[in-house]
Amino acid sequence: MISMAGKAIRKWWALFSLPTFVAFIIGFLVPFITGIYLSFCRFTTVTDSKFIGLANYVEALKDPDFWHALRFSTAFTVIIVIFVNIVSFAIAYMLTKTFRGVTIFRSVFFMPNLIGGIVLGYIWMLLLNGILAHWGRSLSFSGVYGFWGLVALYSWQQIGYMMIIYIAGMQSLPSDVMEAAAVDGANSRQVLFHVTIPLMMPSITVCTFLTMTNGFKMFDQNLALTNGAPANTSEGMALNIYRTFYGRAGFEGVGQAKAVIFFIIVAVLALIQNRLTTSREVEA
């Protein structure tokens, strides 16, 4: 059943939906489809491609650096998802209570988010190299330093963002349920674990989803902080793909195959995560 307004609006498709759709085709659809096709080709530009089947994928999966980057990104994401969510939840929990300065504290925690990843990377390079200089070392000493440097940087950036989402979630919780629990004699710890956290599952879903996909997709910070040094040991997936494309001539097809694998990983994880945590949501 189409409404009266709908019928009248339908005729105006050229004005209302066409501009976005055309831009979408140019900026997303064509590059995406060509990208999938090119992952089966050997090429240096888009026009000189030659179909070679699965060879790029075989090459990509034989690349030890790619596996290292996958492990690096996975470990990084697991740590970030757990650490950022616990800390930002804790901060949000405290900053929804009343004491002097809570609004200023919220603003301060959020601030790093507005600064771009490249700039953040160089801010932390200065800080961490300054600290490591005391032992005569730097971030490029080993991949482990780069890894934990990125964890510190990324936590600093994301905690404020997730805190905002958690605060909004906590503020919209039904206060009568809390009161009922308190009347029934639950202490504040019991309320937190048996009432607040279960009711907060929608916010937890959103925040774990965001931290997870952000963690895998992290690029700018990685490029600026370590650029993979030393010897690609601090290289995440996104940076590995970028450097395969633009750092090694003749590897464009392999880079594109890696990008397709990367896309599938991110998409599948996003879907699974959303299923899992959504099913744990409860109604008040």
Added chain:
Amino acid sequence: MSDKVKHPGLWTTFFTVVCLIWVFPIVLVFINAFKDQTYIALNTFSIPRGDAFVGFKNFEVGIERTDFIASIGWTVVTTVGSVLLILVCTSMCAWWIVRVNNWAAKALYSLFLFNMIVPFQMVMFTLSKFTDMLGFNTPWGLWLIYLGFGAGLAVFIFTGVVKGIPQELEESAMIDGASVPGIFFRIVVPIMRPSIISVAILETMWIWNDFLLPYLTLDLSNFKTMPIAVQYLKSGYGAVDMGALMACLVLAIIPVILFYLLCQKYIIKGVLTGAVKG
């Protein structure tokens, strides 16, 4: 949930200390921007005094080497143009999708949803080649690219908003003889205003700070945005002038902090609008 804590004074002190640690990395950059570069590596944490203090020399060098003023200009041009185009086009498109709701509208909507889970690396190579071929390697060419690649989130948020607007309003205006564009711009847009501001903030945060898309698509001999200028300073000249780098970081951070102080309220709302569950 806004209950009182025990020992409020203690918590205020605790969070004050944590917040001072939190802003320390930014303060450190400001301090080092005024230091001679040999002292930056050796005495990162000391206050610039005596020989170490160089006044605004780092800023002069940094601005000159990277053409930093021009790069701020191009960042503004790219961001403002892209955000305006995104707001106008995607709000119209979202309204069309919700109200028409036929197979074409539904298919379009699914495509936009799909767009949201695709990482940029998937399209970066082909996109940069196509923008080159089409001659879109200018800041105004990027307006269209950002509209295309960023359409998903904006359309998703706006369709959610339009679904909440009662159709009767639009139908009664139609009976009174209003045209379709008239209805959209005079009735629907004012209702959507808060969410339009939120989406504007989200897209601004993204495009202002974006590095890879402009880096790969822009004609870099003519146009550099701010993140690109910073990256060039680090990687483009052999030995890195840390002083100039720190000065450029300061210049990159200042507009962002001003923007934050001016529209904090809207930024928080924007973040929450963007956190709607997919």
